[in-house]
Amino acid sequence: MNPxxxxxxxxxxxxxxxxxxxxxxxxxxxxxxxxVKKLLPANGEGIExxxxxxxxxxxxxxxxxIDPSLELSEIAVKRGIVVHEGVxxxxxxxxxxxxxxxxxxVICFINDIKAxxxxxxxxxxxxGALVIGFIDRTSPVGRKYxxxxxxxxxxxxxxxxxxxxxxxxxxxxxxxxFSFTQTIFGDMGEIDDTEIVKEGxxxxxxxxxxxxxxxxxxxxx
Numbered sequence: 474m475n476p477x478x479x480x481x482x483x484x485x486x487x488x489x490x491x492x493x494x495x496x497x498x499x500x501x502x503x504x505x506x507x508x509v510k511k512l513l514p515a516n517g518e519g520i521e522x523x524x525x526x527x528x529x530x531x532x533x534x535x536x537x538x539i540d541p542s543l544e545l546s547e548i549a550v551k552r553g554i555v556v557h558e559g560v561x562x563x564x565x566x567x568x569x570x571x572x573x574x575x576x577x578x579v580i581c582f583i584n585d586i587k588a589x590x591x592x593x594x595x596x597x598x599x600x601g602a603l604v605i606g607f608i609d610r611t612s613p614v615g616r617k618y619x620x621x622x623x624x625x626x627x628x629x630x631x632x633x634x635x636x637x638x639x640x641x642x643x644x645x646x647x648x649x650x651f652s653f654t655q656t657i658f659g660d661m662g663e664i665d666d667t668e669i670v671k672e673g674x675x676x677x678x679x680x681x682x683x684x685x686x687x688x689x690x691x692x693x694x
Contacts, residue, residue, distance in 0.1 A: 488526070488544040495528050504656040504668035505679050506532060509577060509606050511654045511670060512683040517572025517601075522561050522593060523579030527552035529606075535575060539564065561589035566596045573597070577606040580639065581631040590646035597686045603648055606681045610635045614661060614678035636674040639682055648684030655680050 495502045506529065513519075513533060521530040524538025527549030539557045540546050546556040559565050561576070562585050574593050583589045593603055608615045610633035619633055634642075640651055655677030656670045674680045 488542070488548070491545065492526055492528075492548065498661060498664075500664050500666060500668055501657060501661050501679075502528070504664075504670060505529075505577070505606060508654040508656045508670045508677075508679060508681045509533065509575065509604060512602075512604050512652055512681050513575065514573045514602050518570075519573040519575060520566075520571050520596070521554075521575045521577070522564070522589075523576055523582070524549050524554060524556060527554045527556075529575065529577045530554050533575070537571075560584075562592060564592045564596050568595055569598045570596045571598065571601060573602040573604065575604045575606075578608065580605060580607055581633050586632075586634075586642055587645065590642055590648075594647040594686055599686055599688045601686045602683050603643065603686070604681060604683045605639060605643070606679065607639060608633060608678055609674065609680045610638070612657075612678035612680075614657060636680050636682065639680075640684075643682070643684045647687050649687055650685045652683045653680060 509529060510533060519535045521535050521538040524530050524540045525542070526545045527538065530538050530549065531552040531554060536555060538549055538554045539559050541558065541560050543558065546558065549556050557565055561579070561583050574597060580586055597603065608618060610619065615633050622629055622631055653674045654670055654672055655674045656668050657677050657679040658668065671677065
C-alpha cells in the first residue's frame, strides 16, 4: 500500500469535521499551541510535517508544510502556508535544508516512524531541532483514545506511543539533548478555561519533546 493513501483518507473525507474540532475545543488547542511554542526555535526556517490545515504552522509563523491530504492543504494555503504534497517517510527536500521541523499529532498516523524520523533528520541542519507534539499513550487521554479508537473516523488506524518510546525513536534517528513540555491535565471534554503548561512529562496527556540533530549523524540508521 502506498503510504500516501493509508491515513489521508479520513482527513480528505472529514476535513470540515477536523477543522470544527479546533473551534469546539478551543482551550485544548490553545494549550497545545503554548506547549509547542515553548520549545519551538524563535528563529530560522522551519517546516511542519503533517501540516494539515495549518492550525499550528500559521500562528507559530512556520511558512512551509507537507501533507498528503489535498483537502486540508487547500485550507493551509489559505492561511499563508506553502504546502508540498507528500509523506513524512519521503520528504522532497535537500539535505540540511531547515533549521527546525515540527510534527503535531502526526506520529500516530505515520506508517514507518523510524523512516520518517530519519528523513526529518536528513533535511535538518546539524544542530537543528525536531519538535514533536503528541498524545502520550500512557496518559488518561491516550488510554481513552486507544480504547475507543475503532469508533473514531480519525484514530481507527492510529498507533499511539509513550513519551519514552518517542524519545527512543528520536535517539535512534540521530537526535539528542531532549527537552519536554506537557499540558492537558484533565478530560478534554471538561476543559473550559485556560490550561497550564509545565515542563517535563508523565502528568499531562499532551506532551511536546524537542531534540537536536547531532552534529555528525553520518552512518546512523
